[in-house]
Amino acid sequence: MHPPTVLPDARAGDPLLRRAAGPTIAGWAVGLVGTGLVVWSPHVLFGYRSPSVHLVLDSVDACVALLVAYLLHGRFMRRGRLQDLLLAQGLVLLVVAGIGLAWMVEAAGLGPAGTLDIWLPLTLRLTGAALIAAAALVGPRRDAPSSSELWVVGAPLVIVAVTSSALWAVRLSLPVALDQPGALATTPQAILTGHPLLLIGQGVAALCFFVASVAFTVQSAEHEDPLLRWLGPACALAAFARVNYVLFPSLYTDWLYAGDVLRTGFYLCLLVGAGREIQQYWTDSSRAAVLEDRRRLARELHDGVVQELALIRMECHALPQEHPSRSHIMAASDRALDEARAAVHALGRAEDEALGFTLHRTARELAQRYRVELEVDVDDSIDAHSDQRHAILRITREAVSNAVRHGHAGRLCLRLSRDGEHRRLTVQDDGDGFDVLRSTGVRAGYGLISMRDRARGLPGSLEIDSELGRGSTVTLTW
Secondary structure, X not given: OOOOOOOOOHHHHHHHHHHHHHHHHHHHHHHHHHHHHHHHOXXXXXEEEOHHHHHHHXXXXXXXXXXXXXXXXXXHHHHOEXXXXXXXXXXXXXXXXXXXXXXXXXXXXXXXXXXXXXXXXXXXXHHHHHHHHHHHHHOOOOEOXXXXXXXXXXXHHHHHHHHHHHHHHOHHHOOOXXXXXXXXXXXXXXXXXXXXXXXXXXXXXXXXXXXXXXXXXXXXXXXXXXXXXXXXXXXXXXXXXXXXXXXXXXXXXXXXXXXXXXXXXXXXXXXXXXXXXXXXXXXXXXXXXXXXXXXXXXXXXXXXXXXXXXXXXXXXXXXXXXXXXXXXXXXXXXXXXXXXXXXXXXXXXXXXXXXXXXXXXXXXXXXXXXXXXXXXXXXXXXXXXXXXXXXHHHHHHHHHHHHXXXXXXXXXXXXXXXXXXXXXXXEEEOOOOOOOOOOOHHHOOHHHHHHHHHHHHOOOEEEEEEOOOOOEEEEEEO
């Protein structure tokens, strides 16, 4: 029984989208509330004169940005995706613009105060924001034109060199972006007196981050990528930081404003995403190593133990028919071969293999092994965890083996179905049957005890219905 084909629609994606949008909505709420309190609340002191805190925040932001850029560089080298390349380049430009570039330009006397020392970092920050928005819009599936690692650092350095040369050439004609003596007033105040191009530049950067926030959030609902999940709220905080810089250009003063805190929030969200990305990378690496070791062990079992057991069984045919141990040795060999092959399949099976497929394959092997007719009716939409799947297969093998060896069944039926919120596996045979009461409790064989223990461990229950001469039915519910 196969489930009906489900076409993707908005309703199917709503739960994933809502889950992915949670952190982003929180980021937007923090940005809105923080900006609103700063602008409209008379009880909130929104500016503090603290050059040392400014320096600390700039240093923290730069270190986090370099860490995430390095992580994205590694992702780009492994996957060759354009999105990772653009993100890394955008963060590198933000780092270059924020590690004292304005101070170095001013200290070197490369132009009048308030001109090149402001326009150069602003242009690089705007370019970095545009690259991050472009990364959000291209999506995670598009390949980069080249996989060379020089693109990550080389392209930003070229942008910095070209931008610096262009602005240097026109440095004498650059307008004063901000009246810094007025900006360094002794009391905090809303500053909207910057040059219109300064305000427009910060506004465009804010728009880029707003677009990136929405795009990354939508993508995180479609891809299990921990870094994408945190880029949505991070870009929301970065966007509101730029809105605050339009009102209070604290980047160019000794005053600490809400925009500086929101900007650091952007980098802290990136740090959380980077931590989750690193954790997932090592988890996947460990899982891959375990899977490879399991496959190696499966190959060793198949090429060693299974072949030796098959040889023992083949040699048994050379014994005379009347030899008292012939049938016992062949039966023991068959059971050992069945157990060894089951172990080989369990060790070599892919982690994401569906339960229905595994049951179909197991049923086919059992039918061939015991030369019985086996009907299989499986709901392929039912799945189970890897540890549960192993217990289910062991119970299935034991039930079929008991039906054939003890009940002399010639036909069996294996069903996997749903019973409300529970899942049910049924193995029914047409064998001799047995007295259930006499075969349970202290008289129960090890096979029945093992089946019940495995069922309880799912957690679930095992029921056996049998009557002499009328076959048996084993039902597993979990």
